[in-house]
Amino acid sequence: MSQAKEITIYDIADKLKVSPATVSRGLKDHPAISKSTKRKVIDMAKEMGYRSNNFASSLRLNKTNTIGVIVPKLNSSFLSDVIAGIEKILNDGGYNLIISQSLESEKKEIANAETMFNSRVDGLLVSLAYDTQSLSHFEPFFQKNIPVIFFDRVVEHEKCSSIVIDNFKAAYDITTHLIDNKCNNIVHVTGNLSRNVYSERFRGFKQALSDRNISFIPENIIVNNLSLEAGKDAALKILSMSNCPDGVFVANDYCAASCIVELKKHGIKIPHDIAFAGFNNDPISSLIEPNLTNIDYKGFEMGEMAAKTLIGHLSQTQDIKDTQTIVMRHELIIRESSVRNTI
Amino acid sequence: MSQAKEITIYDIADKLKVSPATVSRGLKDHPAISKSTKRKVIDMAKEMGYRSNNFASSLRLNKTNTIGVIVPKLNSSFLSDVIAGIEKILNDGGYNLIISQSLESEKKEIANAETMFNSRVDGLLVSLAYDTQSLSHFEPFFQKNIPVIFFDRVVEHEKCSSIVIDNFKAAYDITTHLIDNKCNNIVHVTGNLSRNVYSERFRGFKQALSDRNISFIPENIIVNNLSLEAGKDAALKILSMSNCPDGVFVANDYCAASCIVELKKHGIKIPHDIAFAGFNNDPISSLIEPNLTNIDYKGFEMGEMAAKTLIGHLSQTQDIKDTQTIVMRHELIIRESSVRNTI
DNA sequence: GTGAAAGCGCTAACAT
DNA sequence: ATGTTAGCGCTTTCAC
Numbered sequence: 210m211s212q213a214k215e216i217t218i219y220d221i222a223d224k225l226k227v228s229p230a231t232v233s234r235g236l237k238d239h240p241a242i243s244k245s246t247k248r249k250v251i252d253m254a255k256e257m258g259y260r261s262n263n264f265a266s267s268l269r270l271n272k273t274n275t276i277g278v279i280v281p282k283l284n285s286s287f288l289s290d291v292i293a294g295i296e297k298i299l300n301d302g303g304y305n306l307i308i309s310q311s312l313e314s315e316k317k318e319i320a321n322a323e324t325m326f327n328s329r330v331d332g333l334l335v336s337l338a339y340d341t342q343s344l345s346h347f348e349p350f351f352q353k354n355i356p357v358i359f360f361d362r363v364v365e366h367e368k369c370s371s372i373v374i375d376n377f378k379a380a381y382d383i384t385t386h387l388i389d390n391k392c393n394n395i396v397h398v399t400g401n402l403s404r405n406v407y408s409e410r411f412r413g414f415k416q417a418l419s420d421r422n423i424s425f426i427p428e429n430i431i432v433n434n435l436s437l438e439a440g441k442d443a444a445l446k447i448l449s450m451s452n453c454p455d456g457v458f459v460a461n462d463y464c465a466a467s468c469i470v471e472l473k474k475h476g477i478k479i480p481h482d483i484a485f486a487g488f489n490n491d492p493i494s495s496l497i498e499p500n501l502t503n504i505d506y507k508g509f510e511m512g513e514m515a516a517k518t519l520i521g522h523l524s525q526t527q528d529i530k531d532t533q534t535i536v537m538r539h540e541l542i543i544r545e546s547s548v549r550n551t552i
Numbered sequence: 553m554s555q556a557k558e559i560t561i562y563d564i565a566d567k568l569k570v571s572p573a574t575v576s577r578g579l580k581d582h583p584a585i586s587k588s589t590k591r592k593v594i595d596m597a598k599e600m601g602y603r604s605n606n607f608a609s610s611l612r613l614n615k616t617n618t619i620g621v622i623v624p625k626l627n628s629s630f631l632s633d634v635i636a637g638i639e640k641i642l643n644d645g646g647y648n649l650i651i652s653q654s655l656e657s658e659k660k661e662i663a664n665a666e667t668m669f670n671s672r673v674d675g676l677l678v679s680l681a682y683d684t685q686s687l688s689h690f691e692p693f694f695q696k697n698i699p700v701i702f703f704d705r706v707v708e709h710e711k712c713s714s715i716v717i718d719n720f721k722a723a724y725d726i727t728t729h730l731i732d733n734k735c736n737n738i739v740h741v742t743g744n745l746s747r748n749v750y751s752e753r754f755r756g757f758k759q760a761l762s763d764r765n766i767s768f769i770p771e772n773i774i775v776n777n778l779s780l781e782a783g784k785d786a787a788l789k790i791l792s793m794s795n796c797p798d799g800v801f802v803a804n805d806y807c808a809a810s811c812i813v814e815l816k817k818h819g820i821k822i823p824h825d826i827a828f829a830g831f832n833n834d835p836i837s838s839l840i841e842p843n844l845t846n847i848d849y850k851g852f853e854m855g856e857m858a859a860k861t862l863i864g865h866l867s868q869t870q871d872i873k874d875t876q877t878i879v880m881r882h883e884l885i886i887r888e889s890s891v892r893n894t895i
Numbered sequence: 896g897t898g899a900a901a902g903c904g905c906t907a908a909c910a911t
Numbered sequence: 912a913t914g915t916t917a918g919c920g921c922t923t924t925c926a927c
Contacts, residue, residue: 264607
């Protein structure tokens with residue numbers, strides 16, 4: 210099993226009777242190199258099956274061309290789209306990608322960040338875990354001026370740019386839509402309110418009520434981890450309420466679906482008895498009966514934007530002083546779960 | 553912004569008045585090194601905030617400690633579990649992970665494999681894309697004796713080990729279950745029959761029919777890409793059949809769910825008119841109404857097994873002559889979609 | 896426009 | 912048990 214020896218720039222140099230330096234320059238787009246030698250170098254490299262040794266290059270340049278991505282979970286249509294978007298931009302930019310999932314646990318997120326740091330990624334793209342409190346695991350990156358970009362689940366930080374949607378407005382719109390469909394007593398099921406996406410949606414929810422002169426009832430907020438079980442529990446809680454709600458806005462589609470299923474089991478008619486809205490436009494929305502009204506936003510584009518922003522930070526040598534928050538489009542998708550045709 | 557200089561083994565050596573070699577050995581578990589110096593080295597490394605430079609090490613050792621994973625898609629509960637299992641084992645083994653999704657396209661899978669190859673991964677874990685025909689994009693790995701392990705969507709190859717479940721038996725069992733529930737005319741909706749998982753399930757399906765003396769009707773096989781739209785299309789096709797089936801076995805849960813939804817829209821009662829079974833036990837199975845009978849198998853364990861097998865190949869210096877096929881457990885989960893209580 | 900040479904940080908063969 | 916040394920493949924400064 211003689212594994213064909215790996216070709217180096219020295220091999221190419223020998224064949225071409227030039228110096229390794231010339232080969233190195235020829236392979237890049239070095240200005241001071243003649244068109245003809247560049248051609249020869251590139252052709253010979255291809256012919257000999259040369260592939261550049263990233264480690265040597267990384268060692269020499271002290272940069273790895275590798276970007277780390279930390280997401281709460283992988284089995285999400287939205288995040289999978291985000292990653293596809295990130296992959297597209299970074300591949301085109303010649304970067305490698307390391308992906309890891311925090312599984313919604315701060316502890317695992319910390320471990321992931323540490324691994325990324327030790328792998329010496331050039332930059333980091335992060336959507337925070339459900340229960341992440343502190344940002345101290347990103348301190349090493351800040352100290353080394355390694356850019357960290359947050360997307361979707363973000364946090365304000367002077368050193369970090371963020372890519373988000375307008376969660377406030379989205380929730381405001383969807384709540385208003387429920388009110389327009391004759392909901393006067395709306396329950397809001399949401400996640401950890403110290404996470405921006407949930408706190409903003411909560412704000413939007415309250416504002417919409419207030420603008421329509423509906424008083425906000427603290428008991429109508431159910432905070433849980435938005436899992437399937439949590440959806441079921443929320444349903445039971447709703448059933449036990451003395452003043453049964455006529456609308457429910459859940460901050461996550463899966464949880465909404467599981468909540469709907471449970472309520473239906475108990476004879477609740479949706480949307481007749483209770484109108485429903487979710488968030489994220491996961492495929493489940495069009496499978497659950499009735500189909501789920503919710504907010505759609507494009508993961509792929511968010512991923513592209515995050516990656517582009519990161520590359521922007523990376524290519525300018527200066528400090529990342531120009532941190533920014535980029536707000537992407539979202540759209541209200543109205544489906545049967547919230548439409549009451551009381552003519 | 554003075555980025556604290558990176559600590560190297562030379563810095564530690566200087567501080568400790570020993571040689572860099574000693575530090576290097578101290579950091580590993582080199583046998584010929586005194587307990588006390590080892591202690592001192594490790595303590596000093598921690599104190600100075602040393603982190604090993606993988607590139608230097610990779611360059612020197614000509615191995616990267618990085619494993620590549622290529623999966624058809626990330627937004628799958630099953631595959632996300634697999635990846636979590638892989639991650640656990642590889643992290644513990646000190647390996648890094650590069651994950652990429654082929655998005656069910658051979659073309660992208662080829663690109664992914666190339667990226668992995670150029671990143672010089674030490675090994676590769678692959679679940680094949682829907683339409684992958686050739687294995688030629690893995691040739692470079694075979695030639696360099698870089699182990700490639702397939703899982704779930706596998707292919708026979710003398711150089712590759714595989715981790716699978718017994719798809720034949722699983723399909724056999726689930727089909728028999730449908731027959732036991734008074735299905736005599738079963739449609740099988742499946743994917744590309746050159747993919748092992750689908751061909752084996754098809755075999756099991758046919759065998760079960762045959763063993764129960766039910767004749768197999770070629771028209772009852774619907775081959776599609778198992779997407780949501782495909783599920784809908786399959787439903788329409790089923791509705792148009794002259795001899796309406798009384799059972800449907802779909803090789804994928806999402807597709808099954810979408811098919812069920814469409815049939816219900818057309819007034820079909822499930823399981824009364826048509827009993828249903830899916831495959832994979834995705835969370836959707838317990839959200840769809842009625843809940844979906846199917847085959848459960850543990851992604852996390854499959855991932856662990858794949859990673860362990862890979863590490864096994866990696867740690868033995870010899871050739872990978874001992875390729876193997878590992879078959880994991882599966883379980884039939886019976887839910888409402890297939891149970892007919894005709895007393 | 897091209898070449899010579901040093902050095903990125905680590906490891907291992909070979910000394911001692 | 913520890914030190915010396917060379918070299919992994921690449922880039923780049925400084926020559927010419």
